[in-house]
Amino acid sequence: MQPFAPPRIPANELRPGRHWYATAAAIAVVLIVLGVFIGVYRFTNVIGAVDTDHQFANGDTVSLRLEPEREKTIWIKDRGPSAAQECSITGPGDPGLGDAGIDVFLTRDETWNPLYAIDVQRAGNYEVTCSSQGPSRYAIGDSGGFVGFVGGLILATALPVLGIGICAVIVLVTAVRRRGHGKRLLAERHGSGGGHPAQHSPGPGAGPVPADGERRPALRRS
Numbered sequence: 001m002q003p004f005a006p007p008r009i010p011a012n013e014l015r016p017g018r019h020w021y022a023t024a025a026a027i028a029v030v031l032i033v034l035g036v037f038i039g040v041y042r043f044t045n046v047i048g049a050v051d052t053d054h055q056f057a058n059g060d061t062v063s064l065r066l067e068p069e070r071e072k073t074i075w076i077k078d079r080g081p082s083a084a085q086e087c088s089i090t091g092p093g094d095p096g097l098g099d100a101g102i103d104v105f106l107t108r109d110e111t112w113n114p115l116y117a118i119d120v121q122r123a124g125n126y127e128v129t130c131s132s133q134g135p136s137r138y139a140i141g142d143s144g145g146f147v148g149f150v151g152g153l154i155l156a157t158a159l160p161v162l163g164i165g166i167c168a169v170i171v172l173v174t175a176v177r178r179r180g181h182g183k184r185l186l187a188e189r190h191g192s193g194g195g196h197p198a199q200h201s202p203g204p205g206a207g208p209v210p211a212d213g214e215r216r217p218a219l220r221r222s
Contacts, residue, residue, distance in 0.1 A: 009185045014178040024170035031163025039156035046149040050075045050105045050112050050141030057138070058131045064140055066091070067123040073100050074128065075112040077137040084133040087116050091126030095119065103145035117143060 011018065055077070056062050066072055074087050074097070089095045100114030115138070120126065130138045 009182045013185065014181050016174050016177055018174075018178075020170055020174040024167040024174075027170070028160075028163040028167035031166075032160040035156045035159035035163075038152060038159070042149050042152035042156065045142065045144065046105075046146060049145050050139050052077075052107060052110065052112070052139050055137045055139050056130070058136055059129070060138075061127050061129045062140065063125060063127050065124065066095075066118060066120045066126050068120055071143040072118045073114045073141055073143045074116045074118065074130065075105060075139050075141050076115045076130075076132075077110055077112055077139070079113070079132075079136060082132075085115060085130070085136065086132070087128060087130040087138075089118060089126055089128050091120065092124040093120065093122040095121070095126055100143070103147040105141065105145040112139065112141075112145070114143075114145065 097116035
């Protein structure tokens with residue numbers, strides 16, 4: 001005798017729908033790709049953050065074109081910023097030099113630190129001159145170095161982790177809710193004992209019911 005197979009609910013009748021699995025996978029893929037893109041973008045930028053091929057020394061004047069939307073910084077080689085170092089900028093509008101914050105840019109045998117952040121209000125050609133007590137080398141670069149790269153790397157790592165976490169939560173919640181919905185549908189459609197025929201009690205005067213389930217006529221006494 002084959003065992004009785006329990007009834008099953010078609011998968012397309014269960015809620016939430018299976019499309020939530022695809023949604024979870026899509027979220028994970030998007031955040032992973034975005035994290036990789038940010039990491040590659042940050043790494044590419046930090047490699048060329050400082051234009052070390054065009055260094056200048058104390059008293060030299062360099063000409064460069066600047067735009068307000070592109071932040072630039074004056075970097076100094078192998079020396080930390082101090083009050084003994086001074087730079088000036090001239091050009092259209094009212095350009096200025098501000099605090100560049102703490103950062104570092106490393107090459108194979110050089111260490112660069114940000115000296116001044118360049119602030120311009122108009123696009124145009126500008127001239128920069130620097131001086132300090134003792135020999136120094138300067139270069140123009142972007143505002144972000146390895147400290148900024150580490151911050152971007154943390155974000156680039158956090159996004160894939162977040163995507164995988166969101167995906168796992170959506171998959172787990174969907175699976176648990178679909179299972180619960182399936183149990184409720186089975187209870188509604190089949191119930192307990194709904195698939196068994198009803199047993200009727202014997203009427204008055206009926207004989208005993210044998211083990212094979214067939215009723216026999218009662219014997220009459222003469």
